[in-house]
Amino acid sequence: MAQLYSSSDLILSDKYAFSNFAPPPRFGETNFAAYIPQDPSQGIASDRVSTFVSEALSSANKKQQRTGFFGRKKTAPQGQGLYLDGGFGVGKTHLLASAYNAFDNPAKAYMSFQELVYTIGALGKEAAQTELGQYKLICIDEFELDDPGNTLIVKTFLAHAFSLGNYVITTSNTPPAAQGQGRFNANDFKREIQSIAERFEMLHIDGPDYRKRQSLSTLVNDETLSRLANTDTRNRRFTLSHSELKTVLEQMHPIRYSNILNQIDVLYLNNLEAVPDQNSALRFVHFIDKLYDMKIGFCASGIISLEDIFDASYRNNAYAKKHYRCLSRLSELIEEAQE
Numbered sequence: 001m002a003q004l005y006s007s008s009d010l011i012l013s014d015k016y017a018f019s020n021f022a023p024p025p026r027f028g029e030t031n032f033a034a035y036i037p038q039d040p041s042q043g044i045a046s047d048r049v050s051t052f053v054s055e056a057l058s059s060a061n062k063k064q065q066r067t068g069f070f071g072r073k074k075t076a077p078q079g080q081g082l083y084l085d086g087g088f089g090v091g092k093t094h095l096l097a098s099a100y101n102a103f104d105n106p107a108k109a110y111m112s113f114q115e116l117v118y119t120i121g122a123l124g125k126e127a128a129q130t131e132l133g134q135y136k137l138i139c140i141d142e143f144e145l146d147d148p149g150n151t152l153i154v155k156t157f158l159a160h161a162f163s164l165g166n167y168v169i170t171t172s173n174t175p176p177a178a179q180g181q182g183r184f185n186a187n188d189f190k191r192e193i194q195s196i197a198e199r200f201e202m203l204h205i206d207g208p209d210y211r212k213r214q215s216l217s218t219l220v221n222d223e224t225l226s227r228l229a230n231t232d233t234r235n236r237r238f239t240l241s242h243s244e245l246k247t248v249l250e251q252m253h254p255i256r257y258s259n260i261l262n263q264i265d266v267l268y269l270n271n272l273e274a275v276p277d278q279n280s281a282l283r284f285v286h287f288i289d290k291l292y293d294m295k296i297g298f299c300a301s302g303i304i305s306l307e308d309i310f311d312a313s314y315r316n317n318a319y320a321k322k323h324y325r326c327l328s329r330l331s332e333l334i335e336e337a338q339e
């Protein structure tokens, strides 16, 4: 059996690996046929996303035919937006990835909202508009305006994409008009937020958390964790304590967490404790979100109950949804690890 790696084996690189603009491993093969509606709104959403993809596809194909000299139109048709809003685990990302996978044209891109903002920042506005403007369908997961800067960046980006006639689908836990609330003085940016919101057709998805968390899983004990780690046959098995992970996460910008995760097949985290403050909590949440999407194995030991890892003082505020979503994902990961 290959060795177990530890914190000191991780290479902490500061290089940003650009997204490949495709769904992450957990959603690489996801499709509409595998989506089994658990609520009437889910059937409606699935049908609408699927039709939207057909509309985007026929618009993209028409445009390709029109590229000839005589075919050029004076004014390009405006693009369209679709906004999937709903609670955790109702299958928003499932539908988003299905849309990407069903779009039978290479001019498509899939990214998280964070990746979008980071890409625009790293490339600069003009280059990003050129690079991203070529995609006839853009899928953006977890749309979240959390500061005035990204509100303006995204507003400009979307206006440009729509002016090119491109189609955009996005998911969020927050309806468009409530974006920014509690994060920054959203009232000052009402006009911007409104102008983003009005470009999207809204689809609200209800239903239970498909991850079926009636109650959260419990953390395993240390013996179970080391048994699982020692019998696991994956190659790059890492074992870290929660405090070692915290030190690693503090050393880099969250957008670079994929550099760490790219080195890991499965992570066994021991002694998971309450996360001391909001800043550490948001780092941890981002790390788990990324790990979940990348379908990296995960299990954790600890003596507290899962929901106590985030303190009520910062769990129940503007970031509450992020924290609860993270608990739902952790719960699913811990169960997967014991299957």
Ligand SMILES: Nc1ncnc2c1ncn2[C@@H]1O[C@H](COP(=O)(O)OP(=O)(O)OP(=O)(O)O)[C@@H](O)[C@H]1O
Binding pocket: 030, 034, 035, 036, 037, 038, 042, 086, 087, 088, 089, 090, 091, 092, 093, 094, 095, 171, 173, 210, 211, 325, 328
């Ligand atoms: N109706 C469904 N039929 C089949 N699989 C589903 C359904 N809804 C969700 N799933 C599966 O459950 C898991 C969670 O769904 P998904 O990540 O798409 O939810 P989400 O709405 O994006 O949640 P979050 O708010 O946490 O991002 C995924 O593995 C997804 O494929």
Ligand SMILES: [Mg+2]
Binding pocket: 092, 093, 094, 141, 171
């Ligand atoms: Mg999602």
